Amino acid sequence: MDKFVIRGGIPLHGTIETSGSKNSALPALAAALLTEEPMLLHRIPRVRDIKTMQRLLVDIGSKIEVKGDTVCLDTPRIVSPEAPYELVKTMRASSLVLGPLVARAGRARVSMPGGCAIGARPIDFHLNGLEQLGAKINQEHGYIEAQAADGLRGALIKFARITVTGTEDLLMAATLARGETVLENAAREPEVVDLAELLIKMGAKIDGAGTSTIRIQGVAKLHGTPKGGHTIIADRIEAGTFLIAAAITGGDVKVTHCVPEHVRALIAKMQQAGVEITEPDASTVHIRSSGKLRAVDMTTEEYPGFATDLQAQYMALMTQAEGISIITETIFENRFMHAQELARMGAKIRLDGRQAIIAGKSDLTGAGVIASDLRASASLVLAALVAKGETVIDRVYHIDRGYEKIESKLSRAGASVRRVE
Ligand code: EPU
Secondary structure, X not given: OOEEEEEOOOOOEEEEEOOEOHHHHHHHHHHHHHOOOOEEEEOOXXXXXXXXXXXXXXXXXXXXXXXXXXXXXXXXXXXXXXXXXXXXXXXXXHHHHHHHHHHHHOEEEEEOOOOOOOOOOOOHHHHHHHHHOOOEEEEEOOEEEEEOOOOOEOOEEEOOOOOHHHHHHHHHHHHOOEOEEEEXXXXXXXXXXXXXXXXXXXXXXXXXXXXXXXXXXXXXXXOOOOOOOEEOOEOHHHHHXXXXXXXXXXXXXXXXXXXXXXXXXXXXXXXXXXXXXXXXXXXXXXXXXXXXXXXXXXXXXXXXXXXXXXXXXXXXXXXXXXXXXXEEOOOOOOXXXXXHHXXXXXXXXXXXXXXXXXXXXXXOEOOEEEOOOHHHHHHHHHHHHXXXXXXXXXXXXXXXXXXXXXXXXXXXXXXXXXXXX
16 A cells, blocks of 8 residues: 655745546546447546546446546447446445436446445435436345436426535436426536536536526437537646645645636635735636745635535644634534544644634644545645654555645655655
């Protein structure tokens, strides 16, 4: 198992380029199941979750060619409409094949996801929505079986709470349902908008993506991507992680190829904390930090609020801010696993239910720590960049799930990060 060895205390300088969004690429790949024609997708990040999704799609019946960050998919036939436990347990986003499979093949068998390091994360909203679209759902032997032999029919679906992949799953299913589907209390995340744009290019009729109400007029068939394909949006969580890396080390960094609007909530918090931020062009955020930071409270929310996927990284930043900050996690019930590891490095953090109270500034020192999930590992990398001495982060396979070559990107900006086996 790989580890990262990080020597802290070096301010980052230079330019870091953002990759394509993992959480946008995952549903885009699943959308290939909706059509028998070829799909061409650009800017697919080379991370482990994407490889897992590609393996799943190959088992289902897709032929996949990968050239750099371009992926060509062709699914003339659904061979096996199934997502097995071995894959679903390593990546919950496997449930994104559920909607497309029922819509195209009339049948899907997907393993129940089981436990997760950041919370219970059920998929009941996906299943309720599919039932409303006319699918029959059965659960046995740890699997969900969904059937709609005569096809799906449009319905009004109101989500009990906002769900990102739930919105994406049902959006895909509804494109091939008979009649109109309305998704209410839908997720407004940029990844949902990107998926809707891809589906529209494939012939779907969708209105309102990016708002809480999405209307879909079902069509009989979707075609492949038009000439030129579809380019995935920038990864806002990766971009945000690099912005925090610059701020925490007192660096001067331009994060390029990103969408500043998608990290607006983070930029606002960092400006309040005393970081200087400009946007020299439409796809670059320039950050300059003296390393002197003020504590600023933060609450995670659905988009356009502060992303839960940046909460752990923001906590690392707040360990370096003067004063007390309170971080409230509202999306997941158990997303503070990084707090104990940060404490091993000298951070002063008290947990109280859904809140973390951080007293700064702490002089962090390098230590052996363990990554517990994707974003928690990113927060440990950030803390290590500013800690005195050497930090060894174990189980970096978590970080490889969602960050493309993070060690090379940070090293090019001057950080001392080594991967060892
Ligand atoms: N929820 C339910 N029932 C459902 C679906 C969700 O109770 O059927 C609850 C969840 O347990 C959670 C809340 O609703 O408490 C929101 O969960 P959501 O469904 O929005 O999360 P997700 O779609 O499973 C995506 C991202 C996550 C990100 C969340 C929140 C992908 C592939 N994953 O997950 O990303 O944290 O939205 O923004 O898009 C990550 O990249 O590290 C990651 C975990």
